[in-house]
Amino acid sequence: MAITVVLLALQLAVVAAGKCNTGFSVVAPEVAVPGKTTAVLVTLHGRVGDDLLDPLNVTVRLETQDANNDVKLLTTASQMITGYGIIPLKIPSSPASHCTLHTSVGCLGNDECTAKSHSVIRLLGPVRDVIVRPARHHYRPGETITFWILALDHDLRLVREEIAYVALSDPAGTKVALWEQLSLDDGVRKLSAVLAAGARSGTWRIEASCGGSSARVDISVGASLRSTTPATPAAEQHYVELKFADSMRRRYKPGLPFVGK
Template identity: 25%
Template sequence: MGAPVTCLLLLLHLTAGTSAEPHYVVVSAAELYHPHTGTVSVHLGDLNETVRVSVRLERGDGPSAITLLEREVREPRLHENVRFQVPAPSGGQQEVAELHVSIRGDALQFSERKKVLLRALQPGTFVQTDKAVYKPGQTVKFRIVSLDKDFVPSTRKLPLVTVQDPSGNRIAQWRDVTPQQGIVDLSLPLSAEPALGTYGIEAQGTRHSFSVEEYVLPKFKVTLELPPVVTVLDETLLLRVCGRYTYGKPVLGRVQAILCLEEQQAYPWYGARCTELTGQTDSNGCFSTEVEMAPFNLTHSGYEMSLQALAFLMEEGTGVKLTVTKSCDIVSEIAMVTFEDADKTYKAGIPYTGKMLLKAAGGSALKNEKLQLFVSSGDENKNQTFLTDESGRASFELDTSGWTGWVTLRGHFKQVNDSAEHDRVSPSYWDDERYLKPFYSKSQSFLKIRWLGGRLPCDQAQQLQVDYVIAREALGNGSRSLEFIFLVSPSLGD
């Protein structure tokens, strides 16, 4: 594997017939890492004369400037990648330098400076324990690895490794420890009655923590599962109680559960509505049942907007019983529509594209449902009907040739019933609106790359769809071709 490369992208575009400024200058990747290799990508276009191009990395002390590119260009365009070794910062850790670009010709005189940061990569030390929590009397086993500037394990001795107790007292230390194949293996036996709390291991300025606790694991644990939310229109609710031993085996036993809807404090005479459920866990250690919602009358406004559940699991043969509780919110919002991949501007004459997403209150996508899209532009109102796909989405493409001024889009699923009684909770369906303004540019030109969606694989070619309008005045006199330049760079953290 080669050394990592820092990419510094420089893009200049010069229009034929001009004598001074380029249309644009882009410099990205503002940090260069020593001692890795850097790359400068230079692109010039539409040159109508011979020019001399110079790209220099200049630092505080002038004599140490690095010439990255120095050449005479006779062709109408130039596209070249220049690799160079990133210099060490003069300040030790980092240094601010300048990238100086100069283009000289008979009619063209151009100079531009951009700041970049030179940063020195420092070796790192990592400490890892075999567990995060220890009991008294156990042995703490840990490893230390130091990486050099090229991320290779270092064989240099560690001058000092220490362990501190929760009070900060040094209870163990190792001096001049020599790594074996780049790794140091150490251990520390804990006493039968050590201080409880958080301990620290320190090496080469790096600290790693572990805990010592007197803990007793329960023989088994019980979980109670309810849906994230239940709507006022839901007819059933799935309740699931599971028991599992700490080593993973399912628990066989009897389950008793109570599901209640409590009255609001303002209506104490209503009384709580409850249902009791009993059953036996199956071979997976779980008991599941569909609970009918009709007895709870979820649309009545005199009750709290949440269901409370209490469950017991009694282990078969021992009678050991564990209890678990959980609640589930009741919502009146049944579903909602939201716009996705829909710009806030439009260009008249260029199709406007986007998506509508339909989700249920619990977050699940609703497929094969009809959505309406209302479009208002001036005095003109139109609507179209779309069907959601497996992901709950409906894609649309709108003709903008007649659009002027502000345009309103509204995604709609179902109509709300406004005739509900005063003591009833009415179900609702949330629409989404998007207000679009016409795209403006001084040149009257427009360019949009349609979103491909999701994460793009690195090992596959992608087909881009571009919508554009280029004003004749922006092309200049005598232009016979139009050149598009795509600059692709990875996102930070990828």
């Protein structure tokens, strides 16, 4: 089940058509996921005498700019609208982090009766969450730090075709272990690093980034530190992928613990 937070931006514009002034509003997402389909809501306002507005052609164009500031058209869609309409828009893959949505409304048979609105959409990376789980949060110098890393896409499925960057830093910020091209083809990766006998005491940090998302976990290192909780055996490390029916979606609130079968 995809859990997507949709932020919407409202754009207003005016179409001048002969003796009438016709306004229109555009509700578009502020964020979008490449490869997914989003929607643009266009509402026409105003009347001609006592009659409803004639259908108008509405065109949406999604554009971006490359490093040379050259405009590139990502996708476009058109629809005849009377009153209001929802235009589906498939978001293609793009290396850009932002794109511009252009919405044009024109009266039929009159090229001068047009109006446009513009809004910026931020493109998300392919990874929704990076999860780092250490076996313990307390270590002594000379021990081996063990942890697991996985990445989830926007459908909460394991990411398997991305490269992750992982670093282990000491309290001074020095990276003592580095995994720069870590393949996640196996889904969950187990990593480990041996602490030197003279390792600095204090808070160490595990940082991981993948597909536009990142995570970090702090662990404590010290000769006098003792963990009150034992290390979790690998056999007890669980990842559960939950799939819900339509009836279940109304009773499940993201962010709260899920209890059920």
